[in-house]
Amino acid sequence: MASDSKQSKYLTVYLHYNGLFAPKPLVYLNAVVVSICDVDFGAMDFKDFNLFIAKLIEGSCDNVYYCTRNEPLAEGIRRITNDADYFEFIETGYSDEAGLRMNVYIDHENEPVLDWADDEGHYSEEDLDDDKDSQLSDDIPYEHEADDYIPSLDKTIGDEFLHRVSGMCKDINDEAETDEVETKNGDDKPVYPVHNENQKWDKMVPILGMRFSNPMELKNCLTNYAVKNGYNLYFEKNDSQRGQLLAAMGRDANNHIFPIAWAVVEVENKETWKWFLDLLLDDIEMGIGHGLTLISDQHKGLIEAVKERVPAAEHRQCARHIYANFKKSFKGEQYRKLFWAAAASTTQPKFEAEMNSIKKLTFGL
Numbered sequence: 001m002a003s004d005s006k007q008s009k010y011l012t013v014y015l016h017y018n019g020l021f022a023p024k025p026l027v028y029l030n031a032v033v034v035s036i037c038d039v040d041f042g043a044m045d046f047k048d049f050n051l052f053i054a055k056l057i058e059g060s061c062d063n064v065y066y067c068t069r070n071e072p073l074a075e076g077i078r079r080i081t082n083d084a085d086y087f088e089f090i091e092t093g094y095s096d097e098a099g100l101r102m103n104v105y106i107d108h109e110n111e112p113v114l115d116w117a118d119d120e121g122h123y124s125e126e127d128l129d130d131d132k133d134s135q136l137s138d139d140i141p142y143e144h145e146a147d148d149y150i151p152s153l154d155k156t157i158g159d160e161f162l163h164r165v166s167g168m169c170k171d172i173n174d175e176a177e178t179d180e181v182e183t184k185n186g187d188d189k190p191v192y193p194v195h196n197e198n199q200k201w202d203k204m205v206p207i208l209g210m211r212f213s214n215p216m217e218l219k220n221c222l223t224n225y226a227v228k229n230g231y232n233l234y235f236e237k238n239d240s241q242r243g244q245l246l247a248a249m250g251r252d253a254n255n256h257i258f259p260i261a262w263a264v265v266e267v268e269n270k271e272t273w274k275w276f277l278d279l280l281l282d283d284i285e286m287g288i289g290h291g292l293t294l295i296s297d298q299h300k301g302l303i304e305a306v307k308e309r310v311p312a313a314e315h316r317q318c319a320r321h322i323y324a325n326f327k328k329s330f331k332g333e334q335y336r337k338l339f340w341a342a343a344a345s346t347t348q349p350k351f352e353a354e355m356n357s358i359k360k361l362t363f364g365l
Contacts, residue, residue: 009100011093012037014069017057017106018254023116025340026074028105030255041093046086053106063107068092069099074117077105195221201279202228220275227279244268246276260284273305281310289313297321319343334361 012035019031034056041049053061066089067076080086093102107113192209197217201224212218226233247262261280265272286292289310296302297318306315323339330339338361342354 010037010039011041011090012101013039013041013093014101014103015053015056015106016103017059017061018108018256019105020109021105021107021111021113021116025072026077026113026116028073030251030257031105032254042090044086046080046083049080049086053104057106059108061106063110063113065105065107065113066092067103067105069101069103073103077113077117079114201282204228244272246272248276248280268299268301270301270304273299273302274309277305277309286310287312298325330358330362 015034015036016028016031017034019028021027022029036056039052044052050061050064053064064080065077066080067073067078070076078085078089080089089102093100192211193207194211195204195213195217197213197220204221204224206218206221206225212221223233225231243264243266245262245264246268248260249257250260251257261276261283263276263279265276281287281289289312292310292313294306294310294313294315295318296306296315298321303315306313319340323336323343326339327335335358338354338358342351342358345351345354
């Protein structure tokens, strides 16, 4: 432990909690940060330190990490698991390099933080992102759930349509039953209803014999009907098309991220994004987007869909995707640091200063 002469001044600890670690580069996101400068940590042992932190954050702190204020997180992060680690933390804090200032991080999700740090937290220059990460490779294996294990549609009772198409609730009188269909002018030829694709999604009800102009109309109708009524819906997988996942995530007042909605579609394009946004906006009752801020990648179909469906919303691009295109022309560690410094700017003067630094580095102005 550090000597008393070294601890004539207290160590200042910047405690980061209620956030989460993320790799490439290693960062701690959405944290609550508390500065502690009036506590003698040198007089504590590991158990006392843990009790102090747990009381402060009002939660458990099983995974505690630290890093000096002068080192990148990926290079200087260490874990505190026992008294030996804690005394090393104190000695490091009182070293000349640390300058009596240390960062402490609480991992709430039990992430492999040190494994991520071993990668040095840098994007490789080959990791170019042209939104190709949304395309599934044909080499990715997948498992097909055997039909024998698909759960029965236990909600078909009382639902005439699913009762008949599932074939699971037949009784001996079913074969004698016939569908009642409309006839015209006494003609025996039945007249089946025609599906209205412009009908509101939660009002769509499939009817036996209903006519659809194409298979996509039928699929959308069944999907909307299943979502509305809470049924289990399965579409048979095939080798030619794997599907795309569309998702909407939200951020609350505590900077916590949570899922709002998701859907699997055959292809990611303008039409599927418009369908997804229609359902989302109807559910959260946001109209055309007044007071709504959207952050997305640079997919052209999504950008156009947002313009049409939520023209009043603020739409911004994800910095991670912008950087993927930026580094194609501006390679190197200096550009990487300047880009993320600009992205993290909270004021316009700070942002402009970082952008000017990029211009100076590029043009030597």
